[in-house]
Amino acid sequence: MTNKARAGRIAAHGVMIALSFLAIFPVYWMIQTSFRAENEIFSGGWFPTAPTLKNYADVLAAMPMLRILGNTAVMAGATTLAQVATGLLAAWALVRWRFPGGALARSLIALSWLVPFQVVMIPNYVLASKLGLLDTVAGLVIPNAAAAFSVLVLYNAMRGFPREVVEAARMDGAGDFRILAEVVLPNLRAPLASVSILCFISAWNEYFWPLLLIRRMENSVVQIGLQFFMTQEGNDWGPLMAAATLASLPILALYLVLQRQVVDSFMKSGIR
Amino acid sequence: MASIDITNVHKLYGRTPAVRGLDLSVEDGSFLVILGPSGCGKSTLLRMIAGLEDITAGEIAIDGRVVNDVEPGRRGCAMVFQNYALYPHMTVAENIGYALKVAGVAKAERRERIGRVAAMLGLGDLLDRKPSQLSGGQRQRVAMGRAMVRQPGIFLFDEPLSNLDAKLRIQMRLEIKRLHRELKTTSVFVTHDQVEAMTLADTLVVMNQGVIEQVGTPAEVFRRPKSRFVANFLGSPPMNFLPAGIDRRGRAVLAGGRAPWPELTFDLPAGSAIEIGLRPGDLGLVAGRETDGAIPFQPDILEDLGNELHWHGTVEGNAVAVALPAATAIPSGPVCLKAPPSAVHAFLGDGRRVEPEAAPIPTPKPSGEAPWRATSLSYT
Numbered sequence: 048m049t050n051k052a053r054a055g056r057i058a059a060h061g062v063m064i065a066l067s068f069l070a071i072f073p074v075y076w077m078i079q080t081s082f083r084a085e086n087e088i089f090s091g092g093w094f095p096t097a098p099t100l101k102n103y104a105d106v107l108a109a110m111p112m113l114r115i116l117g118n119t120a121v122m123a124g125a126t127t128l129a130q131v132a133t134g135l136l137a138a139w140a141l142v143r144w145r146f147p148g149g150a151l152a153r154s155l156i157a158l159s160w161l162v163p164f165q166v167v168m169i170p171n172y173v174l175a176s177k178l179g180l181l182d183t184v185a186g187l188v189i190p191n192a193a194a195a196f197s198v199l200v201l202y203n204a205m206r207g208f209p210r211e212v213v214e215a216a217r218m219d220g221a222g223d224f225r226i227l228a229e230v231v232l233p234n235l236r237a238p239l240a241s242v243s244i245l246c247f248i249s250a251w252n253e254y255f256w257p258l259l260l261i262r263r264m265e266n267s268v269v270q271i272g273l274q275f276f277m278t279q280e281g282n283d284w285g286p287l288m289a290a291a292t293l294a295s296l297p298i299l300a301l302y303l304v305l306q307r308q309v310v311d312s313f314m315k316s317g318i319r
Numbered sequence: 320m321a322s323i324d325i326t327n328v329h330k331l332y333g334r335t336p337a338v339r340g341l342d343l344s345v346e347d348g349s350f351l352v353i354l355g356p357s358g359c360g361k362s363t364l365l366r367m368i369a370g371l372e373d374i375t376a377g378e379i380a381i382d383g384r385v386v387n388d389v390e391p392g393r394r395g396c397a398m399v400f401q402n403y404a405l406y407p408h409m410t411v412a413e414n415i416g417y418a419l420k421v422a423g424v425a426k427a428e429r430r431e432r433i434g435r436v437a438a439m440l441g442l443g444d445l446l447d448r449k450p451s452q453l454s455g456g457q458r459q460r461v462a463m464g465r466a467m468v469r470q471p472g473i474f475l476f477d478e479p480l481s482n483l484d485a486k487l488r489i490q491m492r493l494e495i496k497r498l499h500r501e502l503k504t505t506s507v508f509v510t511h512d513q514v515e516a517m518t519l520a521d522t523l524v525v526m527n528q529g530v531i532e533q534v535g536t537p538a539e540v541f542r543r544p545k546s547r548f549v550a551n552f553l554g555s556p557p558m559n560f561l562p563a564g565i566d567r568r569g570r571a572v573l574a575g576g577r578a579p580w581p582e583l584t585f586d587l588p589a590g591s592a593i594e595i596g597l598r599p600g601d602l603g604l605v606a607g608r609e610t611d612g613a614i615p616f617q618p619d620i621l622e623d624l625g626n627e628l629h630w631h632g633t634v635e636g637n638a639v640a641v642a643l644p645a646a647t648a649i650p651s652g653p654v655c656l657k658a659p660p661s662a663v664h665a666f667l668g669d670g671r672r673v674e675p676e677a678a679p680i681p682t683p684k685p686s687g688e689a690p691w692r693a694t695s696l697s698y699t
Contacts, residue, residue: 209402209404211400211401211402211404212404212405212406212407214371214391214398214400214404215398215400215404215405215406215465216406216417217370217371217390217391217392218369218371218391218392218396218397218398218418219392219417219418219421219465219469220390220392220393220418220421220422221392221417221421225421230406233408234407234408
């Protein structure tokens with residue numbers, strides 16, 4: 048390795064280390080603050096002098112945090128399943144058949160991606176209230192059961208799937224559902240993983256729609272729970288950081304377990 | 320086993336015709352090869368038989384039953400694709416057995432039938448491998464096994480050997496031939512490789528621009544091509560073409576005023592323009608500048624193929640190739656080419672073949688009696 052190349056590598060690593068510090072620091076600050084006593088919140092230093100679990104106890108006392116985390120997990124899981132299922136079926140239809148209006152349907156789906164939530168929130172709210180879905184987890188899931196993002200990612204992935212293999216399955220006598228389930232699906236692991244992970248995270252982070260829909264704390268989701276500690280009298284930083292730590296733990300765990308697949312899937316599906 | 324009847328079939332892609340009014344019958348148990356350049360509609364025709372492509376007009380019947388609207392899986396055809404199209408996530412055994420699984424065949428029977436096919440193709444040790452762990456030839460064999468396991472009435476081959484290297488191609492060609500001899504399953508084989516076509520076919524179909532140029536046994540198609548296209552497409556190096564005119568006696572006169580075949584006369588008006596076709600292998604050398612009944616040849620490049628010599632040059636400005644036995648002594652001085660009248664092909668301006676009057680039927684002349692019973696090829 049020449050000196051020039053070595054210098055380049057060192058510089059590149061320096062930049063990456065700085066960037067990762069930038070990303071990690073807020074998380075670190077959130078976690079260490081959650082262990083500080085109330086009188087120590089605004090004092091400096093890298094570590095709490097007398098670490099305490101009081102903030103966590105306060106959070107659990109103030110709200111049914113475990114129930115809320117459970118709600119959020121159910122909501123995010125169901126949303127992910129629904130988006131993947133609808134995305135698969137829609138993408139398969141668009142790839143597999145040429146039908147009049149097919150290209151139009153695809154463009155409309157792509158366009159719906161660009162429609163901001165604020166445009167549809169009032170109609171969605173009215174619909175949800177007429178269907179009796181206010182203050183329910185189902186009301187959180189159903190409007191997000193189909194998403195342009197998952198349709199388009201899976202559409203592109205399926206289009207890259209060799210046509211002859213699908214034709215071979217047709218020659219073998221398989222019907223469309225069987226081809227999708229037994230031939231195409233097992234070969235779409237990477238795009239399915241990336242769609243699922245992105246969908247789960249975005250559902251987990253959902254704030255505005257639950258804020259509109261949910262009335263009672265026991266039906267709430269975790270992002271709403273956080274808001275409980277931001278009051279007009281000022282933010283209750285200790286419990287807020289403890290709740291935020293609890294809220295981010297599942298996602299953190301997901302990343303730790305699936306880090307390889309997450310990175311792989313992002314590289315393979317071309318979303319970076 | 321099954322027969323196929325294709326009646327006046329058309330296929331349009333948008334407004335572009337791919338197949339234009341095609342009639343063809345494939346007899347039960349025969350091996351039919353469709354040969355043609357790329358874009359001639361041969362693959363489209365095969366895919367229409369398979370049911371993977373809609374038929375714009377006309378009828379395709381299998382065993383007398385019109386199958387225009389029958390799903391691919393219910394036509395009794397199995398197909399071998401050019402790039403094998405194996406299921407990448409399934410093992411060899413699962414690949415071969417998938418059709419049986421779809422058909423609801425019980426597991427034990429499935430395993431037995433997969434085993435039998437795998438043994439036939441020499442895949443017994445590979446059943447647990449994934450396609451990505453196989454070589455090209457092994458993948459090809461798995462694709463064959465997948466077609467065979469269903470015991471279909473018809474095998475459809477879509478250029479199955481074109482992704483293999485030359486050695487493997489010859490080996491698989493023989494294997495396909497052998498399998499056909501054993502199974503006697505009606506087969507339709509699409510290729511652009513003339514050697515594959517000549518060696519595999521019982522019946523050879525040459526297609527061009529969506530229509531059939533000629534149907535016949537390989538020997539017929541090679542020795543009596545019905546059109547200039549067929550004549551030019553089959554044979555390597557391809558047939559030589561020399562422009563000629565018809566004189567008042569009906570003889571073909573080449574450029575330079577030579578009439579090398581006075582015994583051949585054509586029933587065409589004097590002054591008609593035709594083309595004389597001569598296969599490189601039918602031409603012989605005569606030393607000398609000008610010989611009666613021979614054509615002066617201006618040689619250029621001599622290629623030694625090991626088993627054969629190819630001498631490329633010109634006759635009156637037209638490119639001509641001569642194929643000679645490897646042991647031929649190449650004359651150093653001026654040289655002429657000679658071809659027997661039986662080797663002369665003639666084509667009209669529109670490319671159709673024209674026969675001379677009282678055409679001499681070419682027959683192979685064995686010198687002396689062969690020590691074995693000779694089966695002579697049909698020339699008519």
